[in-house]
Amino acid sequence: MHRRTLLALALGAALLASGCTGTGGSGRGARADAPTDPAAVTGTVKVLTQRTDLVQDGTMKRYAAAFNRTYPKVRVEFEALTDYEAEVRIRMNTENYGDVLMIPAVIGKKDYPRFFASLGSTAERARTHRFTGFTDVGGQVYGQSPIGVAPGFVYNKRVWRKAGVTDWPTTPAGFLADLRAIRARTDAVPYYTNFAARWPLTSWTYVDGSVGCDTGATTRLAHGDPWADGADLRVGDTLLYDIVHQGLAEKDPTTTSWEASKPRLAKGEIATQWLGSWAVVQFREAAEQAGADPADIGFMPFPAQVGGRYCAVVGPDYHQAVNVHSRHKAAARAWLDWFTDRSGYAADNLAVSPLKDAPLPSVLKPYQDRGVKFVELDDTEGAAVKEIDDQSEIGIYKPDYRQDLVDLARGARKGDLDGFLGGLSDRWAHARRTVESR
Secondary structure (H helix, E strand, C coil), X not given: CCHHHHHHHHHHCCCCCCCCCCCCCCCCCCECCCCCCHHHCCEEEEEEECCHHHHHCCHHHHHHHHHHCCCCCEEEEEEECCCHHHHHHHHXXXXXXXXXXXXXXXXXXXXXXXXXXXXXXXXXXXXXECCHHHHEECCEECCECCCEECEEEEEEHHHHHHCCCCCCCXXXXXXXXHHHHHHHHCCCECECXXXXXXXXXXXXXXXXXXXXCCCCHHHHHHHCCCCCCCCHHHHHHXXXXXXXXXXXXXXXXXXXXXXXXXHHHHHCCECEEXXXXXXXXXXXXXXXXXXXXXXXXXXXXXXXXXCCECEEECEXXXXXXXXXXXXXXXXXHHHHHHHHHCCCHHHHCCCECCECCCCCCHHHHHHHHCXXXXXXXXXXXXXXXXXXXXXXXXXXXXXHHHHHHHHHHCCCCCCCHHHHHHHHHHHHHHHHHHHHCC
């Protein structure tokens, strides 16, 4: 999976920025109903995508060819955008922003009906599909993610075994002890921050909900203190701090390399990274290319349990939507539904299917075998969280504050952990009061 997908998750989970300032979106209330007769659906639809890799290597063209076996009179054209967010934001000042597109983060949730056609009742779609609440406005759903992912540690199982660790840790303290064993008994870097790439640090926000196994974790962010004692983000940020502070990460985080980290972990030079299930495919491919064993690449949940069970949040990628101004809404809806339900895109990416009755991907079989509980967050307060986050200028879905946290832990920044997290709490509380008073 392309690394922009992770960035999309970071943006999408916030749901969403305060709103687009464009002039587009005058067709509020339009619907894109699912067609009943494939032979009657006609038209050319343009699909905007961030997956430049899949367009360039012909993968999307092959999906379109398979789609045409069911919808022979629909022509699908793809336009891959390198800087998707920036380019689509400009286009949405007009009515010409493709027929099908990924919902950009700049569009406030309340404005979805201005820019996108309804896909139908949220209650009805939620019976068969995951993630519908993320695009619900007034009981209607305006987008559907074609895949979902779960957070976790990508790790080299051979290195962990060499260090004498054969079971997943159940607490942050146990995890740190395991990393110390790796440092003492192997030549591997126990943990790799990918500090220089910046975006991997946003993965740490997805401990939220996974630590406390709480579907209401987003609501807690909207109405509480994310860094209170025992709060999920405090637990995660404290673990990241302790990893770096105890010398269990790379010596100089400023020199890290995302692309180089994949073969290095595959070969056992790096033991562990906190990322997401989307990364497993990439690391296994890197193992094959490096002459290492792909079976050495493992995936484990955050080291915390509730009632004796690990938990992991399952969250959506970018949501596909139909342009409210599209002249071929039936064809656009046909592509969106087919790509979501029948293309095999989720399986091809070893991702969680948006279909509730679909099996889990093989990368999550270890989770399934160990009884990890999958949690889908209630995103009712997602827009409020983003508004508070913007007001506070902390950026829980951005890498900056965690770069500051890593700098603090390695002594490149003055202060202590309690003071640092306390400062975040104060800023969040002030921003929350400001937002609530509006």
